Amino acid sequence: MEWQMWFTIGSVVLMFVMLAKTTIGPEWICLGTLTLLLTVGILKPEEAIAGASNKGMLTVAILFIVAGAIQRTGAIKLVTPFLSGRVKSTPAAQFRLMVPTSILSAFLNNTPVVAIFIPAVTAWAKKIKIPVSKLMIPLSYAAILGGTCTVIGTSTNLVVSGIYETTTGIEISFFEIAKVGVPSATIMYCIIFILSRWLLPDRSSAIEQMGKPKEYTTEMIVNPQSNLIGKTIVEAGLSEENEINLIEIIRAGEAMPAIDPSMTLKEDDRMVFAGGVDLVSELQKVKGLTPVMDRLFEIDTPRPDRCLVEAVVSKANQLIGRSIVGGHFRQIYNAVVIAVSRGGNQIKGTIGNIVLQEGDTLLLETHPSFYMRNRRSQHFHLISQLEDSSALRHGKAIFSVAVLIGMVLLASVAGLGMFKAAAIAAAVLLITRCITPAQAMRSVDMQVLLVIIAAFGIGKAMEITGAAEFIARTMVGMAAGNPWLVLSLLYITTSILTEMVTNNAAALILFPISMAMASQLGVNVTPFVFAIMMGASASFATPIGYQCNMMVFGPGGYRFSDFLKIGVPMNLSMWIVASILIPLIWSFH
Numbered sequence: 001m002e003w004q005m006w007f008t009i010g011s012v013v014l015m016f017v018m019l020a021k022t023t024i025g026p027e028w029i030c031l032g033t034l035t036l037l038l039t040v041g042i043l044k045p046e047e048a049i050a051g052a053s054n055k056g057m058l059t060v061a062i063l064f065i066v067a068g069a070i071q072r073t074g075a076i077k078l079v080t081p082f083l084s085g086r087v088k089s090t091p092a093a094q095f096r097l098m099v100p101t102s103i104l105s106a107f108l109n110n111t112p113v114v115a116i117f118i119p120a121v122t123a124w125a126k127k128i129k130i131p132v133s134k135l136m137i138p139l140s141y142a143a144i145l146g147g148t149c150t151v152i153g154t155s156t157n158l159v160v161s162g163i164y165e166t167t168t169g170i171e172i173s174f175f176e177i178a179k180v181g182v183p184s185a186t187i188m189y190c191i192i193f194i195l196s197r198w199l200l201p202d203r204s205s206a207i208e209q210m211g212k213p214k215e216y217t218t219e220m221i222v223n224p225q226s227n228l229i230g231k232t233i234v235e236a237g238l239s240e241e242n243e244i245n246l247i248e249i250i251r252a253g254e255a256m257p258a259i260d261p262s263m264t265l266k267e268d269d270r271m272v273f274a275g276g277v278d279l280v281s282e283l284q285k286v287k288g289l290t291p292v293m294d295r296l297f298e299i300d301t302p303r304p305d306r307c308l309v310e311a312v313v314s315k316a317n318q319l320i321g322r323s324i325v326g327g328h329f330r331q332i333y334n335a336v337v338i339a340v341s342r343g344g345n346q347i348k349g350t351i352g353n354i355v356l357q358e359g360d361t362l363l364l365e366t367h368p369s370f371y372m373r374n375r376r377s378q379h380f381h382l383i384s385q386l387e388d389s390s391a392l393r394h395g396k397a398i399f400s401v402a403v404l405i406g407m408v409l410l411a412s413v414a415g416l417g418m419f420k421a422a423a424i425a426a427a428v429l430l431i432t433r434c435i436t437p438a439q440a441m442r443s444v445d446m447q448v449l450l451v452i453i454a455a456f457g458i459g460k461a462m463e464i465t466g467a468a469e470f471i472a473r474t475m476v477g478m479a480a481g482n483p484w485l486v487l488s489l490l491y492i493t494t495s496i497l498t499e500m501v502t503n504n505a506a507a508l509i510l511f512p513i514s515m516a517m518a519s520q521l522g523v524n525v526t527p528f529v530f531a532i533m534m535g536a537s538a539s540f541a542t543p544i545g546y547q548c549n550m551m552v553f554g555p556g557g558y559r560f561s562d563f564l565k566i567g568v569p570m571n572l573s574m575w576i577v578a579s580i581l582i583p584l585i586w587s588f589h
Contacts, residue, residue, distance in 0.1 A: 004042050005465040011036055012458060012467075012509060019501035026502045027447045030454035037461045047464075051456025055419050056162020060155045060452065061444055062422040067109040068443025069426075069435035070404060074285060075397040076104060076116045090134050091193040097121060097135055098142035098192075102185060105146030106153050107404060114143050114548045118555050119282060133203035136556030137566065138192055140548040141540060145188055148181035148537045150174060151418060152411075156507045156536045158418070159452050163459075163511055164529050172529075174412035179585045180530060184538075184577050191573050192566075199566040203557030216363060217247075218280050218339035219292040219351045222269045226288030234261045237286075238271070244279065247272045250350070272350070280339045280363055281308055291338040291365060292351060307368050309335070311380040313360045318379070325352035333374075335366035368438065396434045403428050448504065455508035463512040472516035483523050483588045487531050488579040490514060494535030495571055499542050507536035523588040530582050538574045541567030 015033040019026055038048045051057055070076060079100040087093045097117075104113045117139055125132035147153035151161050151174050161172040222228055228236045238244050239261045248257040250270035256263075270292055273283060283289060313320065319327035324337050340347050340354050341361040347354055354360075364370065374380055407425035410416040416424075429435050435443070462468040475493075479485035490510065497506035510532055518525035539546040543553040543563050552558070 005467045005470060007040065008037065008042060008461045008465045008467045009471075012462065015458070015505075016497065016501055019505065025447065026505065027450035027454070030451050030458065030502075030505055034454040034457045037458065042461050042465060043457055047460050048457040049453070050460065051453040054159065054162050054166065054452075054456060056159040056165075057449060057452045057456070059152075059162065059419045059422050060158050061449055062419075062426050063152060063158070064109065064444045065426045065435065065440045066404065066407065066422060066429060067112060068440060069400050069429040070108055071112040071116070071443075072435050072439060073397040073400040074287070075401045075404075076108070076113060077285075078397060078401070079104065087128055087130075090130055090196065093124075093128060093130055093135060094138045094193060094196065095189075097124075098138055098189065101139060101142040102146030102149070105143040106149040107408060110143035110147050110154070110548055111551070114139060114551050118552065119278060122555060131202040133556045133558060133562075134196065134200050136552035137200060137549075137558070137563070138196065140546070140552045141188070141192060141570070143548045144538060144540070144546055145181075145185040148184060148534055149178045150181075151177060152422075153177075153181070154503070154537045155448055155452070156503050157533050159456075159504060160507050160511060160529060160533050160536075163456070163508070167515065168525070170526075171417065174408065174418065177530060177533060180534060180578065180581050183581060184534070184574060187577050188538075188570060188574060191570060195566055195569060199569070201558075201562055203559075203562075216275065216277065216280050216339035216341045216361075217347045217351065217354075218273050218275075218283060218363070220271045220273065220283055220286075220289040221292045222265055222267055222271070223288050223290055224267050226267070228265050228288040229267055230264060232262050232264055236265060245274045247274050270350070277308075277310065277339075277363065284308065284338070284365065291336060307366070307371075308338075309364045309366055309371050311362050311364060311374070313356055313358055313362065314379060314381050315358045316378040317356070317358075319356050320358055321355060323353050323355050327356070333364075333366070333370070335364040335370055337362050338365050339363035396432065399432065400429060400434045403434070451502050451504050452508065455505045458505075459508045459512050462509060463515075468512035469516040469520075472513045472520060475513070476517055476520050481521065483521050483527075484579070484583055486517055486521065487527055487583060488575070490517065490528055491531040491535040491578055491582075492575050494532050495538065495575060498536050498539045498546075499571075503536040503539060503546070507532050521588075524586065527582050527586045527588060530586060531578065534574070534578045534582070538571070538578075540570040540574070 011033050015029055018024065018029045022029070034043070034048055037043045038045065087096060101113060101117060104110075118136070121135050121139055122132055125135055147157070151157050151172055157177060165171045233239050233246065238246055248255050248271075249263070250256075250272070251266065251268075271289070273279065284291070319329060319332070324340075329335070329337055337351060339362070340351060341363075342357065342359070403425050407421045410421035410424065411418045414421075426440075430437065430440060459468075462471075475489055476486055479489050490513075494506055494510055497510070511529070514528035514532055515525055518528055539549070541564055543549040543558070543560060549563060556562075
């Protein structure tokens with residue numbers, strides 16, 4: 001199979017180059033490579049699609065639903081109160097931020113964890129007068145390190161453990177990787193605290209120079225029996241300290257424009273806010289507040305099943321020149337206007353009395369189908385649906401956390417296995433309406449799943465053509481047959497590939513190479529498997545190497561070089577730590 005081996009190696013090299021150098025979606029590049037190997041006859045159809053039925057991949061898909069339910073109920077926000085109060089130093093602030101982030105990321109998809117923390121960290125940094133650029137990279141790194149502590153911490157851990165079980169018949173237990181993950185994370189924490197003083201920049205000026213976003217006017221009302229009743233504006237977290245611009249409160253028909261932060265909130269207070277789309281989206285998730293227009297004009301879809309849609313009024317809209325209430329906007333479009341922006345600026349006055357003009361940008365709370373119905377409508381243009389904008393199901397936050405804890409106990413203590421435990425948890429969350437079927441579907445990241453499926457097939461081609469054995473033989477020769485050096489070389493190869501391409505693809509294609517290495521050395525393959533899992537998960541040096549890094553890139557005002565300055569020492573440190581600890585924990589013999 002000489003030509004097949006070289007063809008497979010060439011195809012994989014081309015795939016990695018395209019992943020690193022092009023903007024084509026990684027799922028399409030990986031699927032294209034898989035299709036090529038299938039077309040030339042290197043792979044049989046059943047081998048090409050074997051990844052779709054792998055237990056690890058299916059577990060990843062189910063856990064997306066579990067994480068989605070945790071996010072939809074607002075359970076992640078239960079830990080954001082840790083980001084309050086004053087701290088005396090930057091390292092203290094970093095520690096207070098990183099610990100809860102790592103703990104959450106050990107059990108949840110770290111992407112929503114980082115997404116929830118970004119606005120909270122931004123507001124906290126301003127309050128404690130620490131540059132936000134000193135906190136955003138530690139936030140991302142903490143999420144990454146937390147993912148190395150459990151088998152569900154990252155999708156890579158799950159799929160690698162799944163293929164390891166299929167190949168060897170041995171199941172990796174829930175907290176097995178914590179043996180190396182926890183000490184590694186502890187050491188990396190110390191390195192961050194030491195190096196960040198010199199290697200994390202102050203990018204405050206860069207953030208201030210960013211373009212001014214659109215400012216919306218939105219109006220909320222305090223619900224009866226709301227937990228905000230009797231609290232001051234500061235206690236409710238609605239003050240300038242949290243970067244919330246509360247313009248006025250309308251109480252019993254009287255407008256009070258000069259807002260005293262010590263003012264106590266009362267039932268049916270109408271609160272007028274001004275701010276960007278992120279602020280409006282966050283206000284929709286505050287327990288105890290409801291958009292005024294939603295209270296006055298209820299739409300058919302229950303609030304938890306709705307989303308936010310941004311639409312610009314076109315000149316063909318029949319309601320131009322009429323007020324939002326007088327024009328019966330809700331009845332015509334089955335959507336509630338919750339915020340309005342005109343020329344990028346806030347509009348004075350209550351939402352219902354605003355007279356629509358051509359070019360007004362509206363934030364609508366409506367059913368997700370509104371976007372599909374109206375994206376080509378003559379009444380609106382530039383319609384876009386905002387991600388993760390659905391109202392939260394606050395009343396089920398504690399319950400969803402209990403389900404998550406139950407899932408972990410079933411998988412780790414009861415020995416039920418991660419796949420079964422996750423399936424039970426997802427079923428309970430769906431039945432109890434912590435997440436709706438439509439939201440569950442949107443929670444599943446198809447890009448990740450398609451990359452995993454394709455990478456399984458490509459890894460199989462590496463195995464059956466002898467390409468994996470050839471590469472393993474070469475790497476073993478470079479390390480002079482020393483298992484420690486071979487493992488170290490495998491780790492750094494995985495880490496470098498992860499910085500340039502998707503971590504799942506790097507891990508799954510290197511897996512058969514690790515098996516061949518162990519076979520040639522005549523040693524236990526387990527240390528090599530954990531080297532791949534750690535190397536693929538611990539990605540610090542570039543913003544493109546891990547999604548969490550890219551998420552904090554903009555809010556932190558960073559440059560690409562900022563990640564290199566602190567990320568390269570982090571990667572090198574992690575390489576040394578993992579190369580020493582892994583063989584000590586899992587013996588080669």
